[in-house]
Amino acid sequence: MTDIPDPIQQRLGLAPGTPPILALKGVSKYFPGVIANEAVDLEVYPGEIHALLGENGAGKSTLMNIVTGIYKMDAGEVIVEGEARDFGSPTDAIEAGIGMVHQHFKLVRAFTVAENIHLGWPDTPKRISRRVLEARTSALSDTLGLAVQPEAVVADLSTGEQQRVEILRVLARDAKLLILDEPTAVLTPEEARELFVALRAFVARGNAVIFISHKLDEVMEISNRVTVLRGGRKVATEWTERCSEKSLAQMMVGREIVLTEAGQRAPLPKDTPPCLSLANVSLTSDQGTVLKDISLDLRPGEILGIAGVAGNGQRELTYVMTGLATPSAGTITLDGKDVTRIGARAMAEKGIGHIPEDRLQSGMAPTLSITDNAVLREYGQPPLTRKGWFSPRGAGNLAREIAKAAEVMVPDFAMPARNLSGGNQQRLVARREMRIADKILIAAYPSRGLDVGAINTMMRYFVELRDQGVAVVLISEELEELMNFSDRIAVMFHGEIMGMVATEGADVEEIGLMMGGKRREVAA
Structure with a gap:
């Protein structure tokens, strides 16, 4: 009997009958009261970059945790190169040729690149010199097409370089399937392009990639096919060329997304006085100078974007702007008055809201109830407090009001805030801070980890604030986001x-060069 070419195999240039590297059949996973995954089917073939999309809570992470041996499935089959497998641990998955690079790197920062590559690898000899470690790493780097510096200490590397080390660690274990979780979230545009070149070379050797991302433009550029999850179930698998960003967004959220735009408006008059000014602000810490001679003006009714790869001082900038940190040099003025040393509480009372980078640890008290977290900025004000008496009923009513405005479904307002999904935590914190931000809102990575629908809602919030005359500082790794709204x-x-x-x-290219350290010669 002659094999009839499967359309997928044919389009990927594979021989008829070539099995997928990974096949999931009816995979289900349940947690108490929650359907994480139900009857999910998925096939990923050699030579394919397969994008996996879905809203926050759609089940992407759970599904990949099953594939990599972190979770045990409750039903279904995981088939690797035609053989049914039941992984008991991540080690089993790695031995089967499945490796995952997580959004938050797992490298030992004090070790060299060569030491990180060989750490915990069974093929690493028990007795080996530094020189041999570095030579083995160079050989791997050349073979796999990922340029690294074997002798460099990881802490001294850029984020893009660290990511290459993470990928090299996985590929060195003979991974045939590489799973990438939000791989470009902390990369410059140039580093993202370099990553895509490496991924295409990897799959050209008969391997495969599962690409998890919220960046629909990158999904359209890099993937062959796209699978969309919603509510733990598979909605569709499509060839990417048949999709558009709009159709993918609609499949993810189950409704049409009308993308928010900043809208056309007259430019602010050049003589509009700034509401917040930083003059030669510097900040030192135990790690040295983290801010150096920062000078900028923020005007009412504008959105000022802050671009840059994460970890270049953006968090510290938000701290000095909101009073959480006192500059070691320089001056901060609010409406012409010196506020350099007044502290975070006084800055909040003057109308400055703050959506922090770490929403759970910095934006919330994770062990306190959702009610407590929703109202903590307004405890001392009516209707929560009258004549020194606190009103639990008033707090409950306000918490429900904030949750409704934030579009957060809360099953029990008494449960700890840490039980909310990351996206719901972000929306709740954002709405809470917007209530007090009648002058300035400082938003650090507000869309990080959110799906397209939630990002769209968040950006609509900011445009509404701007149109009310509030100044917004938008810190983001997403250049397109900054270009659209700032x-x-x-x-x-x-x-x-x-x-x-x-x-x-x-010029996006010019901004990308500045993100990599090239100073702009002519100030705008």
Whole structure:
């Protein structure tokens, strides 16, 4: 009997009858009261980059945790290269040729690249010299097409370089299937392009990639096929070329998404006085100077974007702007008055809201109830407190009001805030901070980890604030987001501002170069 070419195999240039590297059949996973995955089917073939999309809580992470041996499935089959497997641990998955690079790297920062590559690898000899470790790493780097510096200490590497080390660690274990979770979230545009070149070379050798991302433009660029999950179930698998960003967003959320735009408006008058000014602000810590000579003005009714790879001083900038940190040099003025040392409580009372980078540890008290977290900015004000008496009923009513405005479904307002999904935590914190931000809102990575629908809602919030005359500082790794919503963009690198550009007519390539450390010669 002659094999009839399968359309998928044929389109991927595979021989008829080639089995998928990974096949999931009816995979289900349940937690108490929650359907995490139900009857999910998925096939990933050699030579394919397969994107996996879904809203927050759609079941992507659970499914990949089953594939990599972290969770045990309750029903279904995992088939690797035609053989049914039941992984008891991540080690079993790695031995079967499945490796995953998580969004938050697992490297030992004090070790060299060569030491990280060989750490915990059974093929590493028990007695080996540094020189041999580095030589083995160089050989792997050349073979797999991922350039690294074997002798470099990981802590000294850029984020993109660290990611290459993570991928090399996985591929060195003979991985045939590479799972990447939000791989470009902390990369410059140039580093993202380099990653895509490496991924295409990897699958050209007969391997496969599962690409998890919220960046629909990148999904359209890099993937062959797309699978969409919603509510733990598979909605569809489509060839990427048949999709659009709009159709993918609609499949993810189950309804049409009308993407928010910043909207056209008249430019702010050049003589509009700033509401917040930083003059030669520096900040030192145990790690040295983390901010150096930062000077910028923020005007009412504008969105100021802050671009840069995460870890270049953005978090510390939010701290000095909100009073959480006192500059070691320089001056901060609010409406012309010196507020350099007044502290976080006083800054909040003056109308400055803050959506922090770490929503759970910095934006919430995770062990306290959702009610307590929703109202903690307004405890001392009516209707929560009258004549020194606190009203639990008033707190409950306000918490429900904030949750409704944030579009957060809360089954029990008494449960700890840590029980909320990451996306719901983010939306709740954002709405809470917007209530007090009648002058300025500082938002650090507000869309990180959110699906397209939630990001769209968040950006709509910011545009509404801007139109009310509130100044918004939007810190993001997403250049497209900054280009769409900011009036101006400042670019940070190693605690300094490399340049400031007006968004209209801005050159994305120039911004990318500044993110990599090239200073803009002519200030905008």
